[in-house]
Amino acid sequence: MGLSKLVDKMKNHSVASVNAADPPVDAGKAPLKKQIYRARYNFGPNFGAVFVGEKWIFHLIFPEGAETELQAAEGNIKELGVDGAREKYENHWKSYVNDDDWAWLHDNGVTAIRLPIGYWNIDGGKYTKGTKFEKVAGVYKNSWDIIKKNYIEPAGRFDIGVLIDIHGLPFGANGNDHSGETNNGKAEFWSKSSAQSLIIDALKFLAGDIAQYENVAGIQIVNEAEFSDSATKQKKYYADAINAIRSVDKSVPVVISDGWWPDQWAKWVQENQDIGTTIGVVVDHHVYRCFDDKDKNKDPNQITQDLEGDLLTNLTEDGSGVDFMVGEWSCVLDGQLFSKAGLDPNDYGNSKRAEFASNYGAKVADLIFKRAGAGCYFWTYKFESGNGGEWDFRQQLHNAFSPPRISVPDENKFNELLENNFKAHSDYWNSQNPKEKYEHDRYKEGFTVAWNDNLEFAKQGSLLGRRQALKSARLKEHIDAKGKSKFLWEWEQGYDKGCEEFTNL
Secondary structure (H helix, E strand, O other): OOOOOHHHHHOOOOOOOOOOOOOOOOOOOOOOHHHHHHHEOEEEEEOOOOOOOOOOOOOOOOOOOOOOHHHHHHHHHHHHHHHHHHHHHHHHHHHOOOHHHHHHHHHOOOOEEEEEEEHHHHHHHOOOOOOOOHHHHHHHOOHHHHHHHHHHHHHHHOOOEEEEEEEEOOOOOOOOHHHOOOOOOOOHHHHOHHHHHHHHHHHHHHHHHHOOOOOEEEEEOOOOOOOOOOOHHHHHHHHHHHHHHHOOOOOOOEEEEOOOOHHHHHHHHHHOOOOOOOOOEEEEEEEEEOOOHHHHOOOHHHHHHHHHHHOOOOOHHHHOOOEEEEEEEEEEEOHHHHHHOOOOOOOOOOHHHHHHHHHHHHHHHHHHHHHOOOEEEEOOOOOOOOOOHHHOHHHHEOOOEOOOOOOOOOHHHHHHHHHHHHHHHHHHHHHHOOOOOOOHHHHHHHHHHHHHHHHHHHHOOOOEOOHHHHHHHHHHHHHHHHOOOOOHHHHHHHHHHHHHHHHHO
């Protein structure tokens, strides 16, 4: 929803349920380096199967018969004892990534990685009481320190941000085993207030403990929340978790799951933000077209063509006021699609298959860039076997997709675009109502402010990502300087256009 359009709606509406965040930039100032990390368009991979084990990606920590992180920990303790199991895990955590990896990521345009962790890792297992991981917590005694010293700190040395993703919640935020524990297909986290209270305390600790690092790009409070028509329990947990984090860090982006219904959460964010304010939330949407039966029944060309109409579309007020990201995506298509195209689905080396997957991945990447300003994270970075095919970031990068190119345009280009767009805007609205006393200078100021914001990010080798949060902050500055008006929409249109023109370059 456009911020100026919220005025009438919000006059009698309390937004006290979710505390506002500090602006993502300081009033009238260029962004600081920490603010760049938190507000740029981030591009990179997930570090899957490190702290939340997935056997199909890295099987080395899984004893025979174990399928989840919890079962693996139990099996390793049985075979090796707590100390032996801890040593085995720590070798995996410490060897997964080194300075050569960080250098490669930096040199290949990666600006951030998403790091899935479990609640069992937070403060070395101290937030597992009353959960299934309580009995194995000793395995994770040093994991939190390793996360900081072997992941956040070295990433910072290479100007790479880290999104901390609480991927595993107690009793599961969804019915899948990738939450780290088997729950018989049930998402029991939402019905257990004690589990939610435990995590809210853990998030408060986490936010305070990592506030020292300027390269923490955000905190994700849930991964792939269970779909719900009313989402009553999710909304309560989200509000409580956000407020807990805000009590110790008023500006770190808080990432929530869209529960496979992006507009539900676009509306929720819009309803909790007044004009010129932001709650500092990024909505996470996952893009997979290889699991749903309706996708499996398409052919590769159709599924790629359909992305235009079904990836982050049909959002209330075009999602205005809401920053989205794509926390997981890949180039994977179901084997049935290749069969429909006359290919052997098991022939992974087929050049035509590679072309289909590449075209699909390229289209996803293009739409993410246009529609999910806070960035994207490919699933996943590396595999124990060395080659993950269409799931493999290192294999698909520069093949199916590439990082955004960044350049710093000269002042002449700005003047040209400002003049052309200002004239088009003024001529159109004057023709619509010649008697109206518009305030077109607000459009010009909005365009200029947006351009300068984008320019500052580009000068530091980044692209402005959380445009809606920046727009909100700059609109408040505009109102403080020029006062409210029924023509604030002109400033907003100018800001949007300035961002669009800069990005198009």
